Amino acid sequence: MNIAGARKEVYSAEAYVSGKSMDDVKKEFNLTKVVKLGSNENPYAPFPNSLRAMVAEMPVIGVYPEANFIKLRKTLGEKFNLGSEYIGLGHGGGGVLDTIARLFVESGDEVILPKQSYRLYREISKLMGGTVREVSLDDKYTVNIDDIIKTISPKTKLVWMCNPNNPTGTIVDKADIDRLLDALPERAWLVLDEAYAEFSNADELPDTIDLIKKNKRILSVRTFSKYYGLAGARIGYVIASPNVISGFDTVSEPFNANRIALAGAIECLTSDKNNVEKAAKLLLEERERVTDELEKMNLEVTKSYSNFIFFKVPCDADALGLFLTKRGVIVRPCGGWGYANHIRVTIGTKEEMNEFLKQLAEGIRAMNN
Numbered sequence: 001m002n003i004a005g006a007r008k009e010v011y012s013a014e015a016y017v018s019g020k021s022m023d024d025v026k027k028e029f030n031l032t033k034v035v036k037l038g039s040n041e042n043p044y045a046p047f048p049n050s051l052r053a054m055v056a057e058m059p060v061i062g063v064y065p066e067a068n069f070i071k072l073r074k075t076l077g078e079k080f081n082l083g084s085e086y087i088g089l090g091h092g093g094g095g096v097l098d099t100i101a102r103l104f105v106e107s108g109d110e111v112i113l114p115k116q117s118y119r120l121y122r123e124i125s126k127l128m129g130g131t132v133r134e135v136s137l138d139d140k141y142t143v144n145i146d147d148i149i150k151t152i153s154p155k156t157k158l159v160w161m162c163n164p165n166n167p168t169g170t171i172v173d174k175a176d177i178d179r180l181l182d183a184l185p186e187r188a189w190l191v192l193d194e195a196y197a198e199f200s201n202a203d204e205l206p207d208t209i210d211l212i213k214k215n216k217r218i219l220s221v222r223t224f225s226k227y228y229g230l231a232g233a234r235i236g237y238v239i240a241s242p243n244v245i246s247g248f249d250t251v252s253e254p255f256n257a258n259r260i261a262l263a264g265a266i267e268c269l270t271s272d273k274n275n276v277e278k279a280a281k282l283l284l285e286e287r288e289r290v291t292d293e294l295e296k297m298n299l300e301v302t303k304s305y306s307n308f309i310f311f312k313v314p315c316d317a318d319a320l321g322l323f324l325t326k327r328g329v330i331v332r333p334c335g336g337w338g339y340a341n342h343i344r345v346t347i348g349t350k351e352e353m354n355e356f357l358k359q360l361a362e363g364i365r366a367m368n369n
């Protein structure tokens, strides 16, 4: 890459590598049916009322978003017992994270993040001129808060953390988050990416809303892409103190959520609430069943608090991933995170997971012969 005039930070950033798309895989391997379990999407989406509301927006798509922008903030505020001034919107959790980096990170700042986690934190921080301090997960594939605290310096501006963590599905608890917040220097903030929080029980996670209400220096980032199944609509939000939200709104673009996504998100929280919850119940049941099945295959499975499972295989995960892809099952080998023998699989429907388990067993057999 060599672009005349591009900022020097652009050259230090790496492009995001997304999971394989169904169309690419169908074409490349001449398949008619593909099970996509590589991007943590929701197989039950879109939900009926949300779909109807999104379609109903089409005739007015020529007009910038209006009332629903305010309504979604209000609806989210009510969900968390907060005023809408605590909520900022963006194009997916990714868009929100990017705006947070633009709000806080400048040259000379250090940011701390887990090495085996969602990559965007690293790239957006480098792009803003920040110096990235990466901290490895422990041998249980979990963030070790003491290691994060040891890495804090007077230059620390942000700590980025994903809870539950992608790709390992592990969590840090309330006591750890309290300790970390107490250890942060005056001008530093914890950005807790809770993209998968809805797949855990609330009592297993820190109460971030309570921490925000208590004026702790923490921001919670959430998305409609996973639990609510609106990945293609691109809508996410941040919950933080009104002061931070007003800064967030100042640096983000004027209309930072689109009409269709806004309409879909509002219905997910209201008229589709039961449908969303029913789907999540199925996914959580399936998560437990697939965990058991993988364990029966003598594979080491990391307990998941999310809509995906991280597990170890007795062969090269990339090669096994390719075997599965050729058989029409897309998963995420974790070599890019330094886990050459681990795979992350999204929880799909029972039929999808049966197909995955069948092909996985055949793949492992083939790899070890």
Ligand SMILES: Cc1ncc(COP(=O)(O)O)c(C=O)c1O
Residues within 6 Å of the ligand: 039, 040, 091, 092, 093, 094, 095, 118, 162, 166, 193, 195, 222, 223, 224, 225, 231, 234, 235, 236
């Ligand atoms: C931890 C985490 N945060 C944020 C995102 C961004 O998702 P989106 O931009 O679709 O909301 C993802 C997507 O995979 C994720 O895994």
